[in-house]
Amino acid sequence: MNTKKFLWIFSLLAIIVMMVLQLKKNKEITVHKVYHYDKSAPISIHVDTLRLQWLNNKTSFTGIFNPNHESKISADVPGKIVSVFVDEGSVVKKGQPLLQQDKSDFELQLKQVEVNIKGLEDDVRRYSVLKKADAVQGVKLEKAQLGLQAAKIQKAILQDKINKTTVRAPFSGIITMKFREKGEYAAPGMPLFQLVDISNLKFTINVSENEVILFKTGKEFPVVANVYPQDQLIGKVTTVGSESNKMSHDFPVLFAVKNTPGLKIKAGMFGNVYVKREANKQHIIIEASSIVGSNIHPQVYIIKNGKAWLHDIVISGRFKNKAIVSKGLNPGDVIVTTGFINLFDGANVTIKK
Missing domain, CATH: 2.40.420.20 (conserved putative lor/sdh protein from methanococcus maripaludis s2 fold)
Structure with missing residues (x-):
C-alpha cells in the first residue's frame, strides 16, 4: 500500500476516534450537570x-349594586331633533319630556285629514236625508260612512305619531348618557339617552351550594356599601338562583335594596350582606x-x-x-x-x- 495513502487513512481514523472520545466525554459532563431530583430527600x-x-356566627358575602331599572331610550317615530331638554346627570320624573322631534309634516297631514273628515261628515248628513226620501241609493251612504270611519282612524294614527315626537321618560331616574344633539336625526331603535333608576337597587352575591340554604325568598338581611359603612341598608331576597355557575359552581342570590335619601349608593359599587349563623x-x-x-x-x-x-x-x-x-x-x-x-x-x- 502506498505510504502516503496509509498515512491519510490512519489520520482519518485517528480523527474519528478522537471525535468519539470527545462526544463521550461531553455526554458524561452533561449527565453530571443535569439535576436529578432525589425523591427520598425530605421536603x-x-x-x-x-x-x-x-x-364565627356572623358571615359576610361580597356583592355588587346594580340599578333597579336601566334602559336606552329611543324614538318611536323618525324625525329631526329640534329640542333637547335634558343633559347627562339630569334627574327626571316619569313622563317628563326629554326631547322634541320635528312634527310639522305630521301636523300638515293631520290638517288634510281633518278637511277630509269634514267633507265626509257633510256627505253622510246629505246622503242620510236623501236616502230617507229614496232620492239616493243606500250604497252611497254606506260608502260615505266607511270613508268617514277610515279618515277618523287615520286622524287617530297621526295624532299618536305627533304625540310620540315628544320623547318622554318611561320611568323616574337619572340620565347617565346622551347620544344625540339638536339638529341630528332620530329613528326608531337608535338610542337617544340612557336612563338609570337607582332609587331602588338590585344587590347580587354568589354563594356556594352549602351556603345557598341560608337565603330564602322574602327574608331580609343587613346590606352595607363598602364606601359608606355607616349607612346600613336592608336587603330583601327576591331571587335565589336555581342553577349554579358552570365554572365556579356558585349560585346567584338577588336582593332588593332601597337607596339612601341622597342616592349615595351608585350602580357598580361593591358591598356586603351580613348573615348570622347558629353557633350550636x-x-x-x-x-x-x-x-x-x-x-x-x-x-x-x-x-x-x-x-x-x-x-x-x-x-x-x-x-x-x-x-x-x-x-x-x-x-x-x-x-x-x-x-x-x-x-x-x-x-x-x-x-x-
Missing part, C-alpha cells in the same frame, strides 16, 4: 395541628389554601410518621379564606399548610418551625 413544609373551633357546635376549620385538588374532590396532606399523605375530605361550607370540614379530619391531625412545591403522596418531610 420542608409548614403545618397546622387541628382542633375544634367555634364558628364546634367545627374543624382549616385555611382554604391548605386544600389541594378541586371543589368536587378536595384533599389535604396529612403528616404521619414523617411522611405526607394525601387524604380526601368533605367541605360543608366556606367563608372568607376558611373552609369548614365535615368529614375526613379529626382534632389532633397535622396537615400541610405551605410547601407544596415538589410535594407528593408519601413524600418524606421536615417541618419548619
Whole structure:
C-alpha cells in the first residue's frame, strides 16, 4: 500500500476516534450537570395541628349594586331633533319630556285629514236625508260612512305619531348618557339617552351550594356599601338562583335594596350582606389554601410518621379564606399548610418551625 495513502487513512481514523472520545466525554459532563431530583430527600413544609373551633356566627358575602331599572331610550317615530331638554346627570320624573322631534309634516297631514273628515261628515248628513226620501241609493251612504270611519282612524294614527315626537321618560331616574344633539336625526331603535333608576337597587352575591340554604325568598338581611359603612341598608331576597355557575359552581342570590335619601349608593359599587349563623357546635376549620385538588374532590396532606399523605375530605361550607370540614379530619391531625412545591403522596418531610 502506498505510504502516503496509509498515512491519510490512519489520520482519518485517528480523527474519528478522537471525535468519539470527545462526544463521550461531553455526554458524561452533561449527565453530571443535569439535576436529578432525589425523591427520598425530605421536603420542608409548614403545618397546622387541628382542633375544634367555634364558628364565627356572623358571615359576610361580597356583592355588587346594580340599578333597579336601566334602559336606552329611543324614538318611536323618525324625525329631526329640534329640542333637547335634558343633559347627562339630569334627574327626571316619569313622563317628563326629554326631547322634541320635528312634527310639522305630521301636523300638515293631520290638517288634510281633518278637511277630509269634514267633507265626509257633510256627505253622510246629505246622503242620510236623501236616502230617507229614496232620492239616493243606500250604497252611497254606506260608502260615505266607511270613508268617514277610515279618515277618523287615520286622524287617530297621526295624532299618536305627533304625540310620540315628544320623547318622554318611561320611568323616574337619572340620565347617565346622551347620544344625540339638536339638529341630528332620530329613528326608531337608535338610542337617544340612557336612563338609570337607582332609587331602588338590585344587590347580587354568589354563594356556594352549602351556603345557598341560608337565603330564602322574602327574608331580609343587613346590606352595607363598602364606601359608606355607616349607612346600613336592608336587603330583601327576591331571587335565589336555581342553577349554579358552570365554572365556579356558585349560585346567584338577588336582593332588593332601597337607596339612601341622597342616592349615595351608585350602580357598580361593591358591598356586603351580613348573615348570622347558629353557633350550636364546634367545627374543624382549616385555611382554604391548605386544600389541594378541586371543589368536587378536595384533599389535604396529612403528616404521619414523617411522611405526607394525601387524604380526601368533605367541605360543608366556606367563608372568607376558611373552609369548614365535615368529614375526613379529626382534632389532633397535622396537615400541610405551605410547601407544596415538589410535594407528593408519601413524600418524606421536615417541618419548619
